Amino acid sequence: MPQLLDDDAVTAALRELPGWTREGDALVLVAVLPSFPAAITVVDRVAEIAEDRDHHPDIDIRWRTLTFRCSTHSEGGITDLDTALAASISEQVSAAG
Numbered sequence: 045m046p047q048l049l050d051d052d053a054v055t056a057a058l059r060e061l062p063g064w065t066r067e068g069d070a071l072v073l074v075a076v077l078p079s080f081p082a083a084i085t086v087v088d089r090v091a092e093i094a095e096d097r098d099h100h101p102d103i104d105i106r107w108r109t110l111t112f113r114c115s116t117h118s119e120g121g122i123t124d125l126d127t128a129l130a131a132s133i134s135e136q137v138s139a140a141g
Contacts (some may be wrong), residue, residue: 046116046123057127064130070115071122071130075137076108082140083108089136099125101133110137 049057057071058064064073077083087103087110094100102113112133114126 046119046125048116048119048121048123049127054122057122057130061127061130061134063134066122067113069121070102070113071126072114073110073112073130073133073137075110075112077110077137078108078141080108083110086110086136086140090133093132093136094129097125097129099129101129 054066054071058066061071061073063075064071066072075083075086077086083105087105090101090103090112099116102115104111104113112130114130114133115121116123116125
């Protein structure tokens with residue numbers, strides 16, 4: 045079972061996750077991609093990663109703007125699963141431009 049991160053651990057993790065913020069019990073990234081197809085490609089890649097890890101972000105799609113929210117709902121907050129998923133999401137966003 046993943047363990048909830050305390051506030052200091054979340055703050056430290058955010059230092060390693062440029063662009064991510066904390067909103068309550070979730071890590072949040074708003075990413076603007078070059079085009080709608082680029083945004084959907086990122087969503088597809090993140091979906092594959094999430095399925096492999098059995099840990100899924102909430103994703104909001106607004107044209108070419110994606111909002112990702114990572115939280116471990118079963119634990120009621122942010123765990124290492126979320127920081128690792130956030131890092132992988134950042135990689136996909138960076139690769140897409």
